[in-house]
Amino acid sequence: MIIVPAGDFIMGDGASYCGANEREVTLTRDFHLGQHQVTNQEYMEMVQWAYGNGYVTATTASLRDNLDGSAQELLDLDNVNCEIQFNGAGTFYLRESPSSYAQSAYPGGYDPANHPVMMVTWFGAARFCDWLSLQEDLPRAYEHNGDWSCNSGDPYGARGYRLATDVEWEYAAQWNDERIYPWGNEYPDCSRANFRQYFDDFCVGWTTPVGTYADAPEALGLSDMGICWIGAMIGLCAAWDRIR
Template identity: 75%
Template sequence: MRRRILLVLGLALALGATVTQGDWKMDIHRGGKVERIYLSAIDSLTFTGNLAPLMVTVPAGDFIMGDGEAWCGVDEREVTLTRDFYLGQHEVTNQEYMEAAQWAYDHGYVTATTSSLLDNLDGSTEELLDLDNDWCEIQFDGAGSFYLRESPSSYAQSTYPDGYDPASHPVKEVTWYGGACYCDWLSLQTGLPRAYEHSGDWSCNGEDPYGAEGYRLPTDAEWEYAAQWDDERFYPWGDEDPDCCRANFRLSDPCVGWTSPVGSYPSAPAALGLSDMAGNVWEWCNDRYTCNLGTLPVTDPASPGGGDSRVRRSGSWANLFVECASRDAGGESLSNYTIGLRAARTVGQ
């Protein structure tokens, strides 16, 4: 709908329509909220086919990773990140993932059935998205097209009895492989080298994610650094105790009962303009998982060891772990209704 409105607006401007303050306004309806823009305040419009989500710049720097209390975040160590990086302003939405999956399907990078989206690069057939689960809001029609639907699950239907638009909700039922592939699709679509090998251990740029040119999942350290920017706060919004006004998570009961549209909780570090760094859905990170990271200082840390479990961050609408330092794990093939992702990319690569 937003693209249709912008197209109409663009045609009007191209045809020389005259607008003045107070004459024409545009109401953008998104996530149950309305944003009003005066057309006279718009300098120009840019239409793009770029699949990449909106991203913010996180400056390089030092911080203390871990807080002495959080789940698998007890160890405190000084971490130096030497490179600025981009991080998704919000969690990847169903709409964004669907459009990228459609592009990848049209170019032969994936295969799909009505029950599953599968990788098709480097001989891989890993499952990327579990389409036949009630919790998945992305569907495939079996004839070449993906589409969105409301989840028929009792969670979604009881939370939104009058219906909801899944487009702006974060993608769910995506495996770690599905997160890595999404990042590679963005790279391929924009002419960048893809970061991940789709065979063996699926290393990111030969285990040097910071040196990757293309899009990738954020490292464990990058994610925490951005969440606590830039005062080593306990929660993304500060040090105040969590409540249902600050995040979509589970207190004694779920605050919402299902995911919220991305951007509904923008009280992440204000200087960065991130949203939903606590709750909504878990977010896959690049690193393999080890609970205890130790206390020795480290520069640009990447995966600490082997195994097929990967770090996930932020907690979810059904979980309590919303501290910046909280860390959890999931197998690379795991998918469920609480796991999504946020993309990253090193600046200047």
């Protein structure tokens, strides 16, 4: 976990659609952020632990919640892009995705263990945080009360693991110099992040192992922030980071 010191910053860039909401924001507490996105291996090991403790149920097609009377889908095991599988007899395992995109990106095959986990729902990301809290005997941030609010609507006061807020994530990504991108103000290219440049022009065409790109912001030591920053999945990417 990386400690991100408290401070203030200008949220929004003043140029795009979010510019209308440009404002100074102050974070009064330090917080911890996972160094990189959660990997297939990390998520699979946690799911195996949760399954063994009765916190989830599973079929070969779906992983579902079993805490607080919830049955929300946590992981779409049946999706072609999901690299975590269930054998139907109590064991989870990893596989290379049969997706044509994955095969094109890695024609010689690849080890999915250190790649970011995919096909996790928001509920699956929230429960990952709760499982970490349970393992460390901390209060769960997402005790289910019908709306899945974090710490009863006060995420900053949560003592257990939780997902990053949009404020915390943007603060960490631009850090202390109002940079446009996590690495600075230079225009994105494939040496800095894995992204889709044009309609059919991909840097890689599939996920890359965590830590593939230089830490950015370098001063914090956070990895692969640019993958989320450039894409349209900022909220989902934040879900892979654990904050406490």
